[in-house]
Amino acid sequence: LDHLFNGHTIINNFIRMKIRLFLYSFLVGLSLSGQTMLDTMYFDSPIKHDVVLAGSFGELRTSHFHAGLDIKPSKFNISGDSLFVAAPGYISRIKIQNGGYGRVLYVDHPNGYTSVYAHMMEFKDSIEQYIQKMQLASQSYEIDIYPQKGKISLPRGAFIGLLGNSGRSYGAHLHFELRNTVSETPINPMLFGIGPKDNIAPDLSSVTIHGLSLDHQETHFSNYPTEKVDNHKYTINKGAVSIPAWRIGVLLQGWDRMDGASNKNGIYKIQMSVDDTLRYGVTMDSVNWDETAYIKTHIDYTDKQDNKRTTVRCYPMPGNELNIYESTNRNGIIRIYSSEARKIEIEASDFSGNISSIQFDVKRSNKMIKNTSSFEKLIKYNSPYNFKLGSCHMSIAANTLDRDLYLNYSESIDKDHTIYSIHRDSNPLYKPMKATIPIMNIDSLLFDKLCAVLIEKDGNLTFKDGTIVGDSLSFKTNVFGDYRLHIDTIPPSITPIQTSLNDDLSFIVKDNISDVTINAYIDGRWIISPFKILNHTLLIPKKEFGAGQKELKIIAIDEIGNKSNYTQLLEQE
Incomplete structure (x- = not known):
């Protein structure tokens, strides 16, 4: 519009506004190729x-x-x-x-x-x-x-x-x-209308097939790398697979590259058909903040945790409350037969309409696998639970899980610590659960330093804030895993990395298990000091200390209350 009315600012702005208002009222609500048309101007x-x-x-x-x-x-x-x-x-x-x-x-x-x-x-x-x-x-x-x-x-x-x-x-x-x-x-x-040029169809990397029980438990897992048939057409295992299950769910791994960059971006739209009938569809037009935690069921969370592989389920779980799926095509679970192949076709398209597809046949294997596993408690996904296993009391709200859970639990001793193993850390929770564990053989004088910690796979500890109630500590967590009590008396570390007064000063400030609160002062005056939590870097801007002799003081406090003080004399002509 600016080119049409160049040099006539008032007329240009007036006509621009009128055209925008007209197009906005005309276009909103219309549909083109499945996309809601909004005012692209x-x-x-x-x-x-x-x-x-x-x-x-x-x-x-x-x-x-x-x-x-x-x-x-x-x-x-x-x-x-x-x-x-x-x-x-x-x-x-x-x-x-x-x-x-x-x-x-x-x-x-x-x-x-x-x-x-x-x-x-x-x-x-x-x-x-x-x-x-x-x-x-x-x-x-x-x-x-x-x-x-x-x-x-x-x-x-x-x-x-x-x-x-x-x-x-x-x-x-x-x-x-x-x-x-x-x-x-x-x-x-x-x-x-805000986006890049995109003439590149999505890349499809692999297909995972889960064998499924009637209550959506995985009885079988197979992952197949894709094989290219044509430019944007793929298959797996030379076009046919056999799965030892009565019913299956299909998952897709892929990404979308766009013009001008090599980044592996997300795929805009995925549709799956079974024997030429649409059974699943998802389009990334909007995602409600309240639903974003359900990404843990939109993908195979276990595969993500165990193998660092991101695959999209083409069969929403019963506890999945996302509203991004085509409402009439939410049941992507496929019944398979030994005598008749089912034809599976998945189309992945980007916003610009570039499409890649994968097609293969699937039959039921004659060699079925019987799965048996032990568990301590059955948790129905849509019901609340308050219960005790061993010496740990747990509370799980309704709709915290994506399907029924056969919960495993155990207790063990490691270096004088009782380890509370609450199921697998690769099973997702959408809401925090509450756990209460007993305090044993800990001096009450140390209670103010007491917390729960999650033991990560690499052995590191992650802080979980808790409340002491009687002779127990209660805490909330949004992950299953191994927990124990921990007494934290170690204050955060403050390490200078840039001390030249010719530039901003910088420090690494970090704690052994928790986040930190940091304040910095020049001659007792609080100063604005940016901190980047990703790399634990604190910046003291040069403009804050100026010329002359000044005292810099940094105070860092961790979540349990341990405090560190760092003092440095600054002198600049």
Whole structure:
């Protein structure tokens, strides 16, 4: 539109607004190729260079669905590109975290959507000044502010800050989201026309087949690497497999590459047909925040934990409450026969319509396997439970599991510690469960240092905050695994790594089992000191210590209350 009315700013803006309003009212609700048509002219790209993605919407992350687009900088892994608001609106929220989204802006727009700009390096000057006043007043680097509606208004294309790498980010990029303002549900920005060029069909890497019992327990596991038949057509095992089960579930491993980058992004749409009848479909148009924990059942969580392989179930589990599936095609479980092959075809497509497919036949093997296993308690997925096994009391809320669970439990002794083994850590929980274990042979004077810890596979310990009730400690956890009591008397470590006064000072601050709270002072004055939790790096900006002799003091406290103090004399001409 700018090219049509170049040089006539008032007319240009007026006509732009009228055309946008007309297109928005006309297009919303229409459908094209299964995608809801939204106003692709309402939002502009938040960057000036071409959009190239490091991560797509709905991509399968370790514990959540990716809620936006990860847009690469103009130069590889270099922060500092200017960012611009995608449409007129006002800043509704400003948040700064050591982890998470780092430095992030939320902008509400008149059309009922909110744009989100995360992992920023810095905000524009007026916002930085506003934020710094809040940080100094609260003496906290981490803040979460909701400015009054309209207090910080922004016209279309206004400069808002610089692309960065703050928070839980592994490299410079902009995490960009569009959300429904009322529900806060993230919407795929590609539906609004913001996205990369993509002429590359998805890659399909492997197919997993689970043999399934009537209550969805896995009786068999086979993983088959794909074999290419044609350009974007695949099969497995030369086109036919035999499985020792009466019914099966199929899982797909794959990813989508896009123009200009080698990143393995998420697949936009997957459909599975059995004997030419559609039995399963999923499309990544939006994912509700309240449902994101169900990624643990959308994928094979056990395979992810054990083999680092991410496969999508083409058969939703009974406890899966995600609303991303085609409502009439949720039953992807397939009955198989020894005398007749079932034809399975899966199509994987990206947002641009590039399609890859895989086809194979499956029959029931004549050699069936009888599975028998012992367990301590049957947990129905849709019922609440309060029970005791051994000396551990457990509480599990209804709908915490994706299917019925045959719970295993044991207790053992290791170096004077009682180990409470609560099932396998590769079985998912969607809500925290509560465990209560007895306190034995521990001096009451040490109770303030007492906590529960999860014993990781590598032997490291992860802190679980607990409450002492009588002679027991209760804690909540969202993972099964091995637990024990632990007395933590070790304070965090503070190690200088950059001590030259010609630059910002930096330190590694970390604890042996938990997160830390950090405060820094110059001559007793609290200062704003950024901390990146991902690499445990604390930054003391050079501007804070200036010229002359100053005393720097850093205080770090872990979650159990252990404290470390670090003092350094700074002297600069």
